[in-house]
Amino acid sequence: MTSGSDQTPVTVVGAAIAREDSVLCARRSAPAHLAGKWEFPGGKVEAGESDAEAVVRECREELGVEVRVGEQVGADARIDDRFTLRVFLARLEPGQPEPSPLEDHDLLAWVPRAGLPGLDWLTPDVPIVLELSRIPWSNL
Numbered sequence: 100m101t102s103g104s105d106q107t108p109v110t111v112v113g114a115a116i117a118r119e120d121s122v123l124c125a126r127r128s129a130p131a132h133l134a135g136k137w138e139f140p141g142g143k144v145e146a147g148e149s150d151a152e153a154v155v156r157e158c159r160e161e162l163g164v165e166v167r168v169g170e171q172v173g174a175d176a177r178i179d180d181r182f183t184l185r186v187f188l189a190r191l192e193p194g195q196p197e198p199s200p201l202e203d204h205d206l207l208a209w210v211p212r213a214g215l216p217g218l219d220w221l222t223p224d225v226p227i228v229l230e231l232s233r234i235p236w237s238n239l
């Protein structure tokens with residue numbers, strides 16, 4: 100789904116879903132130029148939606164799970180002239196099934212914090228991933 104005219108700034112939200120010592124990472128399967136790269140599950144914020152509402156909706160659509168949204172991780176990251184990436188800590192709500200790659204991803208992985216920088220991330224994600232690997236784990 101697209102949001103507004105071609106000039107309208109668009110926020111892309113991502114969910115850094117934490118569980119024990121790990122964060123859920125997703126490997127993109129489409130479009131072709133992004134396929135194979137790792138990212139946070141998420142997508143574009145739609146008109147009338149808050150960032151947190153968009154995170155919840157995207158996790159439901161892409162992973163089939165309900166999440167509780169926490170603080171932003173790191174700073175906003177520029178994707179291009181129009182799109183900005185904003186990533187939030189999140190947790191699975193109690194009693195959720197294991198997340199499934201329902202849309203856009205061919206692989207999901209719970210990656211221990213120390214291993215996060217070793218994945219081949221989409222470029223805008225890299226500083227956020229480094230920040231995530233530095234957050235005291237007790238804050239997650």
Ligand SMILES: Nc1nc2c([nH]c(=O)n2[C@H]2C[C@H](O)[C@@H](COP(=O)(O)OP(=O)(O)OP(=O)(O)O)O2)c(=O)[nH]1
Nearest residue numbers: 100111113138139140141142143178184221223224
């Ligand atoms: N979901 C997500 N997108 C990211 C990340 N990093 C990054 O550069 N992007 C880029 C990839 C895409 O160009 C754009 C988000 O597109 P998307 O395809 O996930 O958004 P969407 O689910 O709303 O897709 P659609 O309905 O428009 O098809 O942001 C990330 O960590 N997660």
